[in-house]
Amino acid sequence: MRELIALFIIFFGLLSFGQKNQISKSNLENFKSVQEFDSTLQKRINEENLIGVWYTKTIAHKKYRTNPIPKFKDRYSFKKDFSIVIIMSNKTISGNWSLSPNNIITITTISGKIIYQVRYFKDGTLALASSNSYRTLEKINN
Numbered sequence: 001m002r003e004l005i006a007l008f009i010i011f012f013g014l015l016s017f018g019q020k021n022q023i024s025k026s027n028l029e030n031f032k033s034v035q036e037f038d039s040t041l042q043k044r045i046n047e048e049n050l051i052g053v054w055y056t057k058t059i060a061h062k063k064y065r066t067n068p069i070p071k072f073k074d075r076y077s078f079k080k081d082f083s084i085v086i087i088m089s090n091k092t093i094s095g096n097w098s099l100s101p102n103n104i105i106t107i108t109t110i111s112g113k114i115i116y117q118v119r120y121f122k123d124g125t126l127a128l129a130s131s132n133s134y135r136t137l138e139k140i141n142n
Contacts, residue, residue, distance in 0.1 A: 044101055044102075044103055045103060045118060045121050047099050050097075050126075051078050052140070053075060053076070053077050053078075054075070054076040054137040054139050055074070055075055055138055056136070056137055057125070057138045058135065059133060060134040060135070074087065074089070074135075075087040078097060082096050083095070083096055084096065084097040086107070093109050094109065095107055095109035095110070103117065104118070105128065114130070115130060116128035116129065116130050117129045120136075124138060125138055125139075
């Protein structure tokens, strides 16, 4: 009986071996794009570069395999006095922000801290990674 079960497992293992794994291919492409983002950020960004209004372009959560298009364009308003106003899904969050030497943005609000690592910054595009999401922001010039 054990031999029959072993043959059954080997047979179906060989059948599935020849099929392409689309999920793995998609994850590999996403990983390559993150690597490209990481390679462009060679030096520390300045606080002056963040000041202004940013809107979300894409958001990728860990639970999704592809980048969903956000229903609402979140708005991040970084101000010179290190205060910030975030409008997420028609909910306003205000607090203070700081930028550490290793490109970590810490946003402190009444409800707690939000910590983002800057992954990419170039030509009005800012990519941020947190513990459960990866978001790309676009700067709107006023």
